[in-house]
Each structure stands twice: as structure tokens, then as C-alpha cells.
Amino acid sequence: MSSCAAENDLISGAEKPLAALKRQQPLTRETRTVLLRQIDKLRCGLQGPVDAMHFQGTVLDGTIGLEDLASKMGWEPAVLVRFINVVLIHGIFEEPEPRVYKHSASSTAFREDAIRAYYRLGSWSVPSWWKVSDYLKTHAPEDVYDPLKSPFSYSRGGEGQTYYQLLEADPAFSTVWHKGMAQAALLNPVLGMFPFRDMRSAVEAEPGRAFVVDVGGGRGNALVDVMRECGGGGFGAPMVLQDLEEVLLGEEPVRIDGVQVMPHDFYNEQPIKK
Numbered sequence: 001m002s003s004c005a006a007e008n009d010l011i012s013g014a015e016k017p018l019a020a021l022k023r024q025q026p027l028t029r030e031t032r033t034v035l036l037r038q039i040d041k042l043r044c045g046l047q048g049p050v051d052a053m054h055f056q057g058t059v060l061d062g063t064i065g066l067e068d069l070a071s072k073m074g075w076e077p078a079v080l081v082r083f084i085n086v087v088l089i090h091g092i093f094e095e096p097e098p099r100v101y102k103h104s105a106s107s108t109a110f111r112e113d114a115i116r117a118y119y120r121l122g123s124w125s126v127p128s129w130w131k132v133s134d135y136l137k138t139h140a141p142e143d144v145y146d147p148l149k150s151p152f153s154y155s156r157g158g159e160g161q162t163y164y165q166l167l168e169a170d171p172a173f174s175t176v177w178h179k180g181m182a183q184a185a186l187l188n189p190v191l192g193m194f195p196f197r198d199m200r201s202a203v204e205a206e207p208g209r210a211f212v213v214d215v216g217g218g219r220g221n222a223l224v225d226v227m228r229e230c231g232g233g234g235f236g237a238p239m240v241l242q243d244l245e246e247v248l249l250g251e252e253p254v255r256i257d258g259v260q261v262m263p264h265d266f267y268n269e270q271p272i273k274k
């Protein structure tokens with residue numbers, strides 16, 4: 001389909017529910033169902049590969065038949081096909097002929113490490129939600145505000161430790177988490193929110209004063225972006241990365257050229273005064 005045809009499809013896809021909404025008031029349950037289906041179709045047409053990050057990809061080149069795929073995964077074909085049918089309608093994988101699959105732009109996105117990590121970050125957080133009801137039945141309301149008794153700590157069997165202590169204690173989880181943060185930073189760029197580059201003359205006038213202190217800055221993704229925007233550094237002034245000791249100096253200590261790594265718990269007084 002040419003991109004012009006695709007755009008026309010999107011326009012008519014957007015117009016249909018609008019026309020139905022104007023025509024049919026009050027809405028019946030049936031009309032709502034039809035409208036939701038139309039809007040879903042429109043969303044699938046609009047989404048790019050990164051928007052469709054709700055599926056963990058299987059690496060394959062060319063096409064693969066259902067039976068081959070099922071045997072690689074160790075699943076029953078009759079069961080696998082049900083899952084594939086669900087994701088196919090969201091544009092994840094293509095089915096060029098019945099029971100034969102190939103990657104689509106959306107499923108290909110999941111071959112990237114950072115995107116896989118972002119997806120896993122979401123799916124690993126879901127089990128905590130299943131325990132929320134039990135948590136609320138067994139805890140006083142004020143416990144919600146205690147980081148050592150958070151619903152997350154409870155759901156992981158780790159009360160007495162904060163979310164971030166539990167995270168860093170599990171290397172598989174923390175790797176996925178930090179990679180997922182890098183992906184989140186791409187989707188919500190820090191640049192453009194503040195005119196870092198325009199600060200040049202003010203920063204150069206006081207080179208002993210920290211230019212940026214990133215508090216709870218993780219592994220420094222945002223600082224790296226800021227430094228790139230500023231020509232590769234902090235205009236000669238300190239760029240400081242603060243986070244918990246276990247994050248900065250743990251399994252994989254953070255080292256970034258031009259960045260001063262400073263373990264600091266943000267509940268304590270900020271040591272950088274200027």
C-alpha cells in the first residue's frame with residue numbers, strides 16, 4: 001500500500017467513529033463496541049514500531065511455519081497459534097500465508113536490546129499489582145508512605161528494604177531496569193525542557209560551580225544527553241551524578257568521562273551547595 005493510500009485510510013478511519021458519534025446519541029452498548037473496534041483499528045494503523053512495544057519478540061529471519069516455531073519454543077502449535085493470533089491483529093508479526101509468520105516493523109523493534117528491556121520492565125512490574133488487594137487488607141493506610149513497607153516490597157517478599165534496594169539486589173532485574181530507563185529517556189527526552197546550551201557564558205563565568213547535579217540520575221543517561229547537547233562536556237564546570245551507592249558503585253560501577261560520580265541518598269542534606 002502506498003503511503004498516500006495509507007494516509008487516506010487513516011483519515012477515513014478517524015472520520016468513521018466521529019461520524020458515528022455525531023449520528024448516534026445516546027450511545028448503545030453495541031455502538032460503543034463498534035466504535036471501540038474502529039478506534040483500535042485506527043490506533044494500529046497509526047502506531048510505529050516503538051509505539052507497539054507490548055510484545056517480546058522472537059528472533060527469526062525470513063518466514064517460519066507454526067509447527068517449526070512451536071518446536072523451537074517447546075510449545076504446542078495449537079496453543080501457540082492462539083497467542084500469535086492475538087498479537088497479529090496489533091500489527092506484531094505478519095502472516096503472509098496461513099500459519100506462516102514473518103517479522104513486521106513492530107515485532108522487529110523488539111530485537112533491540114533496549115526495547116526488550118523496556119518491555120520486560122513493564123511485564124515484571126505487573127505481579128506487584130496482583131498483590132495490591134492483599135497488601136491493602138493487611139496493612140495500615142500510613143504504610144503506603146513508608147518506603148520500607150511499599151506494595152512493591154511486600155509483593156517481592158522484601159519488606160524492610162526499599163524498592164531500589166530490592167532492585168539492585170537482583171542483578172537480572174536491575175540490568176533490565178537500567179536499560180529500560182535508557183529507553184524511557186529516549187521516549188521522554190530531557191533535552192528541550194531546559195536551555196542547557198544557552199547557559200554557556202554563565203557557566204564559563206563560574207567554572208568552580210557545578211553546572212548540573214542530577215539527583216537520582218541512575219546510570220547517567222540524562223547527563224550524557226545534556227553533555228552531548230553542550231558539545232561533549234559541561235562547559236568546563238562539574239557535571240555531577242548522584243544516586244544510591246549500590247546503583248553507582250555496585251555490580252557495574254558507573255564511569256562516564258567528564259562526570260563526577262557521587263553516591264548520595266537524597267533524603268540526606270544535599271552536599272553540593274553551589
Ligand SMILES: C[S@@+](CC[C@H](N)C(=O)[O-])C[C@H]1O[C@@H](n2cnc3c(N)ncnc32)[C@H](O)[C@@H]1O
Pocket residue numbers: 164181182185215216217218219220221222242243244247264265266267
Ligand atoms: C526513575 S529513576 C531515574 C533514572 C534516571 N533519570 C535515568 O535516566 O536513568 C529514579 C532514580 O532514583 C534513584 N533513587 C531512589 N531512591 C533514592 C535515594 N533515596 N537517593 C538517591 N537516589 C535515589 C534510583 O536509584 C533511580 O536511579
